Amino acid sequence: MPGVSSFRSRVVRAVLGGSVGILAGFTALAVAELVSGLVRPGTGPVAVVGGAVIDRTPASVKEFAIRTFGENDKSALRFGILVILALIAVALGILATSHRRAGAAGVLLLGIVGAAAALGRPDSTGIGDVLPSVAGALAGALVLCLLATKAVEVVGAVGAAKAVEAGEVPGPGGANGEGGVGRSSRRGFLTAAGVTAVAAISAGALGRFFTDRQGQGAVASREGLVLPTPVSPAPAVPAGVQLKVPDITAFTTPNSDFYRVDTALTVPKVDAGTWRLRIHGKGVTRPRVYTLDQLLARPLIERDITLTCVSNEVGGPYIGNARWLGVPLADLLEEAGVRPPSKGGRADQLVARSVDGMTLGSPVEDLMDGRDAILAVGMNGEPLPFDHGFPVRMLVPGLYGYVSACKWIEDIELTTFDAYDPYWVKRKWARRAPIKTQSRIDTPKPFARPAAGTVTVAGVAWAQRRGITRVQIRVDDGPWQDADLAAQAGVDTWRQWSYRWNATPGGHNITVRATDGTGQAQTEQRTRTIPDGASGWHSVFVTVT
Ligand SMILES: Nc1nc2c(c(=O)[nH]1)N[C@H]1C(S)=C(S)[C@@H](COP(=O)(O)O)O[C@H]1N2
Numbered sequence: 001m002p003g004v005s006s007f008r009s010r011v012v013r014a015v016l017g018g019s020v021g022i023l024a025g026f027t028a029l030a031v032a033e034l035v036s037g038l039v040r041p042g043t044g045p046v047a048v049v050g051g052a053v054i055d056r057t058p059a060s061v062k063e064f065a066i067r068t069f070g071e072n073d074k075s076a077l078r079f080g081i082l083v084i085l086a087l088i089a090v091a092l093g094i095l096a097t098s099h100r101r102a103g104a105a106g107v108l109l110l111g112i113v114g115a116a117a118a119l120g121r122p123d124s125t126g127i128g129d130v131l132p133s134v135a136g137a138l139a140g141a142l143v144l145c146l147l148a149t150k151a152v153e154v155v156g157a158v159g160a161a162k163a164v165e166a167g168e169v170p171g172p173g174g175a176n177g178e179g180g181v182g183r184s185s186r187r188g189f190l191t192a193a194g195v196t197a198v199a200a201i202s203a204g205a206l207g208r209f210f211t212d213r214q215g216q217g218a219v220a221s222r223e224g225l226v227l228p229t230p231v232s233p234a235p236a237v238p239a240g241v242q243l244k245v246p247d248i249t250a251f252t253t254p255n256s257d258f259y260r261v262d263t264a265l266t267v268p269k270v271d272a273g274t275w276r277l278r279i280h281g282k283g284v285t286r287p288r289v290y291t292l293d294q295l296l297a298r299p300l301i302e303r304d305i306t307l308t309c310v311s312n313e314v315g316g317p318y319i320g321n322a323r324w325l326g327v328p329l330a331d332l333l334e335e336a337g338v339r340p341p342s343k344g345g346r347a348d349q350l351v352a353r354s355v356d357g358m359t360l361g362s363p364v365e366d367l368m369d370g371r372d373a374i375l376a377v378g379m380n381g382e383p384l385p386f387d388h389g390f391p392v393r394m395l396v397p398g399l400y401g402y403v404s405a406c407k408w409i410e411d412i413e414l415t416t417f418d419a420y421d422p423y424w425v426k427r428k429w430a431r432r433a434p435i436k437t438q439s440r441i442d443t444p445k446p447f448a449r450p451a452a453g454t455v456t457v458a459g460v461a462w463a464q465r466r467g468i469t470r471v472q473i474r475v476d477d478g479p480w481q482d483a484d485l486a487a488q489a490g491v492d493t494w495r496q497w498s499y500r501w502n503a504t505p506g507g508h509n510i511t512v513r514a515t516d517g518t519g520q521a522q523t524e525q526r527t528r529t530i531p532d533g534a535s536g537w538h539s540v541f542v543t544v545t
């Protein structure tokens, strides 16, 4: 029965070929991990391809990803890349059992894709960044060829055994149909596969070890950092800023709960000892390069500032308030000879660049108008966490993060809005983006089922630089009622509010709106987050029982 025989060997071929492909792919990634750990962490193929994907993702898809995966968007991306790679690996493995060269060429092609992505990264340091992808691809192609050869021997033995069973050819005389050739070819394949797996796992583990070790200098520099005492401490937080309402957001967001939004697939670990900040560009008469110690030796200020992401939907979580310690940016700019446009300065845009190549542009006028724009080194009494920009980040009250809050900053260039579009502006976000007045209901939660009677509705409202003077609540289509405001820490922080609602049984829609310090009420008009931040009222539907 030749038909059955060839069907069975085809199945064996597919299963073995697929396994060979997976093993070759795994080896390639492990070797790439080892090489990137030795040469430059963060240049592995998954990291650089992931980075390239992030940079090329259209805004709508990015918003979908943020909405769907939230802060797990990066894990989701990494997982997606691995799944696609696994599928390609299986296909190439099966191909290699019939066309070895074509399979190997496929693996090398993937290596070229990785190498190209590495060179295209904005923080690429040159041709060395292709090494992980190239070494990984070579190792993968080699493993693919060797194991595919072994797999073909097994498949051949299966085919031969079937022929013996069918009486087409004389058997080698073994007790079972497949005989010694089958057994030894199987043993040969399994041994080779096992050795490959062990070697790959070791290479990967070693790579992790080297990567971690390179980060240890940065970790040690952070642990060794003693934050100076500010010359201008933040005033004690007024006792009344924090309402005693269960489930309301904390006035000061702990660092571990602070939202994180950035494009970094691997968080940069910068060694504070070798870190430098350069200030240069249009209108800079005295360009400077600062070390961290030089910045820390300057008079520092401490301020409570609420940071908000432009990607925050109405009612969304991408906002946090912390006590920041930092160097006033305007002082540094003045020392460099920079004047704001209103005083004849030639540069109207400051472009901050991070160690991972991100660029963010802020209006020079805003930075020098007396607000507390800072280069922050401390967050809630600690050095900045790595996730939030260690050793230094920019922070500007009143501007969305993407036009101001550069993390892992290393370069400040004075330029004009006409001359340069930073990262997000190239992707259709607005050049200028002051924070819009917003308010959010934190409790009750959407679709909660509170008991009838007094229900405390509470939340936060923010309009950085302008402050919040009024918050109002509306139940269904009823009249707007004033909420009670907590104490206001300052115009740059959010403000808590609460409202005692006499809830009657049934379904109800609760809506909130705020008025800022200029008397302007928050607009009802709903807009998307792109291009310059979402507007509209936050509503929560509850069923009172
Ligand atoms: N280097 C770098 N800085 C960055 C970003 C980034 O992607 N890379 N994202 C910005 C955006 S969009 C926001 S909202 C804030 C978020 O800061 P956080 O993660 O500390 O909350 O960082 C800003 N600074």
Ligand SMILES: [Mo]
Pocket: 261, 308, 309, 310, 311, 400, 401, 402
């Ligand atoms: Mo953001």
